[in-house]
Amino acid sequence: MGSVNVGVFGGTFNPIHLGHLHLARSVQRLFGLEQIHFVVATAPPHKPLEELVPFIHRYAMVSLATAGRRSFAPSLAELDPPSSPFSLHTMAKFASRGTGDASSLYFVAGGDSLLEVGGWHESSELLATYNFIFVARAGVPVLDAASVLPPEVLRRIRDLRGLGRRELRAGIRAERCAAENRIFIVDVGAPDISASRIRSMVAAGRLIDDLVPPAVRQYIQKLHLYGER
Numbered sequence: 001m002g003s004v005n006v007g008v009f010g011g012t013f014n015p016i017h018l019g020h021l022h023l024a025r026s027v028q029r030l031f032g033l034e035q036i037h038f039v040v041a042t043a044p045p046h047k048p049l050e051e052l053v054p055f056i057h058r059y060a061m062v063s064l065a066t067a068g069r070r071s072f073a074p075s076l077a078e079l080d081p082p083s084s085p086f087s088l089h090t091m092a093k094f095a096s097r098g099t100g101d102a103s104s105l106y107f108v109a110g111g112d113s114l115l116e117v118g119g120w121h122e123s124s125e126l127l128a129t130y131n132f133i134f135v136a137r138a139g140v141p142v143l144d145a146a147s148v149l150p151p152e153v154l155r156r157i158r159d160l161r162g163l164g165r166r167e168l169r170a171g172i173r174a175e176r177c178a179a180e181n182r183i184f185i186v187d188v189g190a191p192d193i194s195a196s197r198i199r200s201m202v203a204a205g206r207l208i209d210d211l212v213p214p215a216v217r218q219y220i221q222k223l224h225l226y227g228e229r
Helices: 018-031 055-066 087-096 111-117 123-129 151-156 165-175 195-203 214-223
Strands: 006-011 035-040 072-075 105-110 131-135 157-159 183-186
Touching: 006 018, 006 087, 018 035, 018 055, 018 105, 018 131, 018 165, 035 055, 055 072, 055 214, 087 105, 087 123, 105 111, 111 123, 111 131, 123 151, 151 157, 165 183
Parallel strands: 006 035, 006 105, 035 072, 105 131, 131 183, 157 183
Antiparallel strands: none
């Protein structure tokens, strides 16, 4: 039996919202991913911690948001021994546990992560070892990847933005048999939703019903997260 294609969607999920879920569903269909693991970041070294609610709440919200889809799974991978906040170590855990080898693992991230990934721990090794899918976010310009990624991985970039759905699928299929991993940049028409906007709205007592799943909204309200009034 061949290896199974698996997505690893990392993030702070502070909180998880409908934009995250749209992104995950779209990427799953386009790339034929059997599962997507939502890896909740414990203490991301490249992001400020002031606005992060405790990990246990963010993990609980991810669990609630993904409960209705069997192929979506909340993940505690960063806490699996040896615990580490670095994506390189997280991906190695998935590769070693039988979930899939490096060629069948796809790290999924928002397009804005292109601005940060070059500064991640051992970024050159990370980008050279695993497939990446960077998804454009509404309202967030994605720079030319060649200007922000290490030179040694530039030949692996496949920028598929601007293609129709049929052409996009064809472009992805054409890369499936490549000897090297690929770094894809795609646009799946993700809604313009941001976690920071949701936090501000909650703090101001505004409704977020159309931004997060109902169970997540109820959890935020029940525990008065983000200064909920």
